[in-house]
Amino acid sequence: MSAPASPFDWAPKLVSSFIDGAFVGEVGGYRIPTFYPGDGRIISELQEADALEVDRAVRSARRAFNDPAWRDMAVEARQSILYRIAETIEANALELATLETLNAGIVRRDVLGRQVLRAAYNFRFFAEAISQQPGQVWQQNKDYLTFVTRHPVGVAALIAPWNSPLALASMKVASAIAFGNTCVLKPSEQTPLSLARLVELINDITPPGVVNLVNGRGGVTGAALTEHPDIDLIAFTGGTETGRQIMQTAGRRLKPAAVELGGKSANIIFADADQERALDGALISIFSNNGQQCLAGSRILVEDSIFDDFVGRFVERAQKIRVGDPLDDATEIGPIASARHREHILSYVGVAQSQGASLLTGGHALDRPGYFVEPTAVLAPSNSDRVCQEEIFGPFAAFVKFRDMEDAIRMANESQFGLVGYCWTQNLDKALRVSQGVRTGLMWVNTPMVRELRAPFGGVKDSGLGRDGAAASMAFFTEEKTTTIPIADTTLRKFGV
Known part of the structure; x- marks a missing residue:
């Protein structure tokens, strides 16, 4: 046709x-x-x-x-x-x-x-x-x-x-x-x-x-x-x-x-990771498909020694993302699927701030027809905050700092969900220990969202x-x-x- x-x-x-x-x-x-x-x-x-x-x-x-x-x-x-x-x-x-x-x-x-x-x-x-x-x-x-x-x-x-x-x-x-x-x-x-x-x-x-x-x-x-x-x-x-x-x-x-x-997947970024690749992966995992995917790496856990630098670079890139007409090939993020869901996503800005989170970027609807929101990220004081525990299902990332591998695994597992996880490190031993320690149905190491249909795919817990x-x-x-x-x-x- x-x-x-x-x-x-x-x-x-x-x-x-x-x-x-x-x-x-x-x-x-x-x-x-x-x-x-x-x-x-x-x-x-x-x-x-x-x-x-x-x-x-x-x-x-x-x-x-x-x-x-x-x-x-x-x-x-x-x-x-x-x-x-x-x-x-x-x-x-x-x-x-x-x-x-x-x-x-x-x-x-x-x-x-x-x-x-x-x-x-x-x-x-x-x-x-x-x-x-x-x-x-x-x-x-x-x-x-x-x-x-x-x-x-x-x-x-x-x-x-x-x-x-x-x-x-x-x-x-x-x-x-x-x-x-x-x-x-x-x-x-x-x-x-x-x-x-x-x-x-x-x-x-x-x-x-x-x-x-x-x-x-x-x-x-x-x-x-x-x-x-x-x-x-x-x-x-x-x-x-x-x-x-x-x-x-x-x-x-x-x-x-x-x-x-559902999912509230942890994206764990260690100091020894390839930082450029980890940054690209973090942006892909939360903002692709307009952020509306159960696989989203929406909890971004970053090691304390690189936290400020990594978050700053993430915010800088997020502010340059082209949000607009989904029929235009130049667009990177289109609109949210419905007006009701857009309001659901934006409501978490207030939820996050009420628990002491800092708005890093975004957090607003675009002033144009349609259901557009800015790519959004917050700095959460604790992994137990609602913004880190509840599925928002949109272009909305929450950053949390961790000390070491054990701390990262503990935080990743402090969730009712267990669909996928992400781990960024150049240390093979660390990658294997995180992969086996985090309770998820699937773990991606140094890559975002590769689906191998020959292997089983599905989640644990909720x-x-x-x-x-x-x-x-x-x-x-x-x-x-x-x-x-x-x-x-x-x-x-x-x-x-």
């Missing part, structure tokens, strides 16, 4: 559910406006799916799963489908990236260069992964042959967040269908546009009902989806409180659930349960079956003789 005269022409006037291979027609019901964060205008409307519509989507997914043509499809045929989806995403990259920018406010250059590429790679990766999974055979008992096979679980409820819809939702969809499941995807009601188009593109390749879409608020559409008795498993990325509710629902129904939740990755996703989206066959003449007991 050629680009329209205006990027806004790509946004549909109405977004509805996509069930059994087609968009649901315009019907009555609750409508939710969709805003462009760059200037606050309404660019689309969302037609909320109620419980009956969710039931239609789940039943469609169940019919598709029950069809042996999909459930028992040969690996090579499924690989071909996944590769075609990846190629289709790449062929429609500009449209998908533009829709994501219009909805989430992420700089389009970054969506094109990272999120869309990642979305395509997710499908390509799982196409390769499903052809490399080993089997298990047990022969220790010489009279029997025992082997293990894996089978798709069934219908998956996939719930995606608003901060990076394409990259995160595509990971869930790709891993679910790669192993033979079908799914119902629910995006955030804030950001339905890119995922509605993605599901439409996927359905040009997959059989109807394999990938369905429902839209609406968590308390309405999301609740109907997770409570549905014919859902077999749930994968969720989002806030910790919602994750708790989903786990309670899954527990009541004895359904497997994987939840990737950052979630479960993992993504090649083996981890296979374990979640398949069930093991053990089969035992005698290979020798074995004597059986004879009852009633």
